[in-house]
Amino acid sequence: MTIGLAGLVVSSCADDANGRDAHQSRDMASPVEVVKIERGPIATYEAASGRIEAIHRAPVFARVSEICKEVRVIEGQRIKVNDTLALLEDAEYRYQRDRELATREKARQGTQDAQVQRDKAHADHDRIKRLIEQSGEGIYSKNDLADAKLALDKAEIALKVAGEELKRTEATCAEAELRFQNTVIRSPIAGVVVQVDVELFDLVKVDQKLFDIAELDALEIEVSVPESSAGSIRAVPASTSGAPDISHAQAALLYVAAWPSARFLGYVDTVAPIVDRERGMVDVKLRVIQPEALVATQERYEALLAQFPPPERRVIEASAQEFATNENGMLRPGMWVNASIVKDVKPDTLLIPSGCVVNGAIYVVVPPAKSDGEQKPKEGGRGRETASGPTVRRIDILSQRGVRNDKFTELIPKGDDGAMLKAGARVVIRGQDFLRDGSGVKIVQAPGEGAAPQKPNGQTSGVQK
Structure with missing residues (x-):
């Protein structure tokens, strides 16, 4: 009888200890933020930079010699064909x-x-x-x-x-x-006045340059890419009519210093047939698509937009809508541009934000068991499902990742661990520093349902070659 009572006391003490450990385990769970693994497109980019240049520039010269009695435009002003620029006596x-x-x-x-x-x-x-x-x-x-x-x-x-x-x-x-007509100085093209070389009451001489006009609808950027990347950059093909076939062009994402949060659209126009021997670089010309043109004829550029993952595409379209009606939002000659040329696109693959990867590994959330609370060990006892709360399983993805850039990483599931890498699985994106395999976690935030939560101002991160 005494032995039976002692056994009951010991059992009761053990149960109390297990309860306290479980309670402490719940209290010590590390707070983390998670995102879901999702399917979507991913692209690799080639980074390059250069200044915007006008393909068509029209210097305006005086055809008669006379006194200037009126100047009607200023530098930076947008004009149409045959607009009056100045009047001579x-x-x-x-x-x-x-x-x-x-x-x-x-x-x-x-x-x-x-x-x-x-x-x-x-x-x-x-x-x-x-x-x-x-x-x-x-x-x-x-x-x-x-x-x-x-x-x-x-x-x-x-x-x-x-x-x-x-x-x-x-x-x-x-x-x-x-x-007589030449006493009225008119613009030969539509565009922007980039230079004014005449003032009121100046004596204008024949063949004197008065203005410089640049066409804003035809802009290009000359950039250089390494010889090693030349094979992945292609010029826009010609259609049967001889015009560029934009539907098969290679898209480019454009960043300008004037509007850091905006993104603009371009495409590869020409690729130099030779490599610069001194620099080991290949010269590439990118054509710029103005926001106004993108909004007016978006269906024409659908094939270019389709080369970007949804977040980048949304930012491009939002920027176009914002700047299409803003006269000061035109891309202009002389602007410095950082370009990301799309080299390869995988349209449907498993994606996680690149911020989830720490030291070549990710932490996948293992939800608590839905049964009576009995512990159900996983393979090797790692990443247990418990009734007390979710835990995490550390998975090395060095051999299970594909295309990656600053924003996304492609997952290629392999082996036993790969079975956990599927669409809808939750991965820790913040709070990995204090985690280890099997750690208990407390999910304090699960931003969005996409593979990559949007930044507050809609910005996208830089690209990695």
Whole structure:
């Protein structure tokens, strides 16, 4: 009897100790934040940088020499084709034009008179000739016919001279009109004024450069990539019509210092056929797509947008919407650009944020058992499911990861541990520092349902080659 009571006391003490350990285990659980493993696209990039240049630039020169009486634009101003840039004094050229117009009108009247005289001479000659043929030399003689022929020849010569004079005066009048029109300086293209080289009351000389206009709809960036990456960069192919086939172009993500949180779209246009021997680099030209063009004809660029993972694509589209109606949001020549050229795209793969990986390993959350609380050991006793709360299992992914960049890491499940790497599994993204295999955890935040939570301002992290 005494032995039985002692056994009950020992058993009761053991149960109390186990309860205290379980309670302490729950209290000591490490707080962590988690994300879910999800399926999605991932891309690898080639980083490059350069300045935006205008493909089409139009210097505007003076065609006449005169005093500048008005400048209507400033540097940085957007303009359309034939917009007036400046006005020169035109009084003298107006007088010359009006004088030539009067001379042309006089010559035109002389030509009309000469035409009337020629028609009359031609009718007299035909009438005399017809009467002689019908009645002989009764009313008119052959001498009269010869005189009529001579008068006709003179009239035709006079008409020809008058016609030549009219052509000369018309040419002179057109020249005077052109000089008068050249006192108004107009833009030959639509774009932005990048340079103004004339001021009010300046004496402008013929062939003096006054303005420099750059077209904003055709911009490019010349960058250089290492020789080792040249094989993964391709020029845009040509379509059957000879125009660039953008649907098969290689996309590029563009960052500018003026708007750090925005992202813009571009694509590889040309790739140099040779390698710079001194630098070991290949020159590549990227075409820039303005936000306004992307919003207006997004379907044209759908193949380019599809090359980016959803977060990057969303930022590109949001930036385009924001800057499309903002005149100051245009990408401009001279801006410094950091570009990320898409080298390879995997459209459907397992992804986790790269921040989940610490020292080549990740911690996968093992949920508590749904049964009566009995411990159910996993393989090798690691990452137990317990009734007291979730634990974590440390998985080395050095041999189970594929494409990676600063934002995402691709998972390629292998072996027994790989069975836990599936869509929907939760992975620790913050709080790994104090974890070990089998540690109890307390999930304090589970940001979003995506593979990578968005940053507060929509920014995406830099890329890794």
